[in-house]
Amino acid sequence: MGVEIRVEGLTKSFGRQVIWEDVTLTLPAGEISVLLGPSGTGKSVFLKTMVGLLKPDRGHCWIDGKDMPNLRERDMYEVRKLFGVLFQDGALFGSMNLYDNIAFPLREHTRKSESEVRRIVLEKMEMVGLGGAQNKFPGEISGGMRKRAGLARALVLDPQIILCDEPDSGLDPVRTVLLNQLIVDLNAEIEATILIVTHDINTARTVPDNIGMLFRRELVMFGPREMLLSSEEPVVRQFLNARKVGPIGMSEEKDLSELEAEARLGRDPGPLPPIPPQLMTSDGRLRRTQHAPGEWLRTHGVTPPEGSFIDEMGRDWLQEWPKYVAEMSAGAGRHSEGAH
Structure with missing residues (x-):
């Protein structure tokens, strides 16, 4: 089960x-x-902080319950064990095969026997769809497989928090969708708190x-x-529509003269696109933290x-959802009865 992360007034400069500055949010x-x-x-x-x-x-x-910026190094080391991190490029060791890459955190941070290590590594590799690939080296596999190997390594210590730093970086659209599906399925399976940094x-x-x-x-x-997908905030509308018009420019933000010129020409970032249904798990089961489609919108009018x-x-799915939940609940009930 994941843990809550509460950020208050966080500020960073170089x-x-x-x-x-003053970033405040709760995951x-x-x-x-x-x-x-x-x-x-x-x-x-932000992830590194x-x-x-x-x-x-x-x-x-x-x-x-522990404030990371004010912890001693030894205490911070213990809190970090709650984390699993998927880096942008997978960050695999090129001289190690996938098995040894994924086993690395277990050998480094635990005293588990090699038989225990093997059981855990093979289980996590199977979980991310890499069963049978343990002897391959990072240079012999595709970018998508390297991402999945990086995710398997992030999972071996059974983290309560998973951080994904641009997991779609370097992947084609199809493999990005497949990786997204894997993340949703993992959340349903282990109920970790997951934060994905992306611009996809x-x-x-x-x-x-x-x-x-x-x-x-x-x-x-x-x-x-x-809330965000229905927001009229100009920068949100521009980003979601992938438009040139709006506050975002080539150097992150446009200057005042550019924004005034766009306003004179009557340009705007365009209407918000439709809100798509949320990605479901592969087997159709409901995630414990999943909300009904339109729930936030109805609550806030x-x-x-x-x-x-x-x-x-x-x-x-506004109409289909009640029927779907009823079917899933009935199926779960039948499965529970069959187990007894």
């Missing part, structure tokens, strides 16, 4: 350059969250329970997926963009 336990933002907004720096690799200028990051729009729109966005050295907003929650098969 010299005179402020990366972001709910066991939920999937995404952190969006244009390139260069400090998303990876969370795990204590970088020290913030001020602020707090509470993990399992499709990942942000379909995978998470919560979304945040960094821009202009601050957290523009953070909250349930439907927000009308979603036209065409929202309709999947590629034409099913409207």
Whole structure:
């Protein structure tokens, strides 16, 4: 089961350059969250600060009741054991085969026997679809397989928190979708708290329970997926529409004269696209932390963009959801009865 992460007033700079300041958010336990933002907004720096690799200028990051920036090194080392990290390029050791790469954290941080190590490594490799590939080297496999191997290594210590730093980096669209599916399935299986840093729009729109966005050295907003996907915030609309018009420019942000010129010409980032249904697990089961489609919108009286929650098969999930939940609950009941 994942743990809650509570960030309060976190600020980080390098010299005179402020990366972001006064970032405050809560990652709910066991939920999937995404952190969006244009390139260069400090998303990876945020992950490194969370795990204590970088020290913030001020602020707090509470993990399992412990404030990471104010911990002694020895105590921080213990809290880090709650984390599993999937790096951008997988960060595998080129001289080791996949088995030894994935076994590395177990050999480094535990006193498990080699038979225990083997059982865990093969179990995690099977979990990410790499069964039988233990003798392959990183240079012999595709980028997608390297990502999955990196994810298997992140899982071997049974983390309660998984951080994914641009997991789609270097992957084609199909393999990105497959990796997203794997992350959703893992969340259902182990109920870890997951934070994905990305600038892939499709990942942000379909995978998470919560979304945040960094821009202009601050957290523009953070909250349930439907809140951000229905937001009229100009930078959010521009990013979700992948438009040139809006506050984001080539050097992160446009200057005032560019924005005034766009306003004179009557240009805007365009209407928000429809909110897609959230990605389901491969076997159709409900994740424990999953919310009903449209729940946040109904609670807050927000009308979603036209065409929202309709999947590629034409099913409207606002109508289908109650029936789906009933079927899943009935199926779970039958499975429970059969087990006795």
